[in-house]
Amino acid sequence: MNTATRVPDLAVRVRDRLAQRHPGASIGELRTLPGGHSGLTYSVTAGDSRYVVKAVPEGQRPVGRNDVLRQARVLTALAGSDVPVPGVACVDRTQPAWFAMDFAEGEAVEPVLDDQEVPAATARARMLEIARVLRRLHATDVHSPGLDPPEPLDAAGELMRWSRTMHAVPEELRPGGEELLQRLADDVPSGMAPVLLHGDFRLGNVLCVGERAAAVVDWEIWSVGDPRIDLGWFLLFADHRNFPRLGHPVPGLPTEAGLLDAYLDGRPALPAMDWFRALGRMKMAAIMGHNLRRHREGKHHDPHQERLPPTIAAMIRTARDILGGP
Incomplete structure (x- = not known):
């Protein structure tokens, strides 16, 4: 469905609400904001203020990544907490729902994957900075007013969920994947107290100004659950060699151990982190395999996906290496 057909109606609703918030101010046009992956994402001005608007696409249910509310x-x-996030300016629950949040200045660059160059010292400082931000996120009270946390994610549930995704990928696109899934299933670690999880925590989802983390964005898949789920994913992005044919070498980035030290800040080491590091690699292999399958089946034409097989294989191979044994 052409979601552009909904823009005039959405624009009227946004303009009316922002006009109430900024009496007499000129309200700009909705402009598509590149990089938005949940629903429709726009920028809009109201006088001297600028906002990001996220809306449910016309004809789609407000579930999953489309659940903007x-x-x-x-x-x-999280407003006013130790975790920097954009402020929510207004919420319209009438379907198709939308909300507007403050436009946060900064750049979200994944050093080992994005083409945009960041000085190596800046990239290093940012990674250590957001490791500490992740620690503060995980310290958030999951029963904060209005949060209404979902059922907590544990290691077994996360493995089951992503095993389904991996099994949907043809075997030839996931060499060694079945053995990896079995080895993960054979040694599922016991859980930890649930914390607030971002779900896709990495530099590519944190707007930075200089070396400072200005705003954590892209909260489409937040949940509560085992903190090691977030950590295992975050650590993937410390080394370009995890992404053959995709990654860029960035000298001086923190190692996975260095990032864990910054996160722990003197607290005891977390148990079974190797299992969660391997889980993160399995998840990445499953996501890339899924995207490659869709491309090859003609469901989403993107020749860039043909660069993925070496990284998929590397994710599975290194996950098995991390788990040790034969």
């Missing part, structure tokens, strides 16, 4: 809820819960 759920995103607004976690941002509202």
